[in-house]
């Protein structure tokens with residue numbers, strides 16, 4: 001289904017099912033914010049000058065505000081917003097909007113209502129009549145699809161229609177996206193934010209403990225022969241059997257098991273919607289299961305030479321970790337060269353180790 005078709009169907013669905021919601025919640029209910037919160041445009045202007053920490057701090061403040069008004073947990077709102085940020089990164093042209101703190105993007109028919117004669121309607125009352133999602137969250141009387149508070153409040157109000165349990169949340173996500181990958185991602189993100197109670201989960205680690213006993217170079221795109229013609233989608237890090245393999249990021253174990261190409265392999269999803277793939281392992285960390293949360297530097301398995309045959313096959317090539325990264329665009333996944341990131345994480349970790357040594361000597 002084409003994207004525009006999908007959006008149209010989505011908008012049409014909302015026209016049917018949102019009818020009772022308007023009665024329950026009223027067409028234009030606005031939370032009562034203080035005056036200080038009524039100038040989100042200013043916040044957007046200064047976005048360019050803000051540090052990463054300041055941006056995360058401001059985002060968290062917005063999520064908290066909407067959470068306290070709607071009783072939808074902040075981490076669910078944050079998870080949707082973060083997922084939508086990653087979609088915008090993957091589809092900047094389809095989802096172009098002015099720079100703002102939030103990532104949630106609703107197009108005109110979704111925001112203002114499919115049969116609304118004014119696609120740019122910002123009147124919460126008439127949007128409500130046409131069953132659009134748009135609401136006024138900032139308290140200025142307008143439902144502006146580029147206002148951070150309006151966007152978040154509109155999404156939280158939509159979630160509220162479905163209820164507040166975890167199942168209600170999953171159903172609401174399915175009804176909104178009609179894409180099981182989107183639902184899975186957002187539930188993963190939500191789990192991470194809930195567990196750590198912060199948005200700042202960007203720490204990274206090199207996949208092997210820093211030492212002199214491994215080596216790797218940029219082998220992106222070179223030919224593979226086993227199992228037919230393939231392009232090498234990753235970096236091979238050669239190291240002795242049994243070297244610990246560590247998670248490079250905060251994430252969720254999405255996959256664990258055998259594959260004829262990758263042998264014993266494990267896949268971890270991070271909050272940038274990237275899939276980290278570790279292959280040819282000797283074995284997995286026993287306690288680790290699908291759905292578990294991992295942190296940077298946590299041991300997930302050991303270097304081996306498994307793969308290129310039936311389960312348990314090993315020794316067909318020297319022991320190494322095959323490390324790949326895939327980005328999810330919402331409908332498809334593609335790999336990109338992990339080499340520069342590996343170099344970066346390795347350098348950062350070496351620096352940190354040196355700094356620590358200096359501090360203790």
Ligand SMILES: [Zn+2]
Nearest residue numbers: 234235236322
């Ligand atoms: Zn490889």
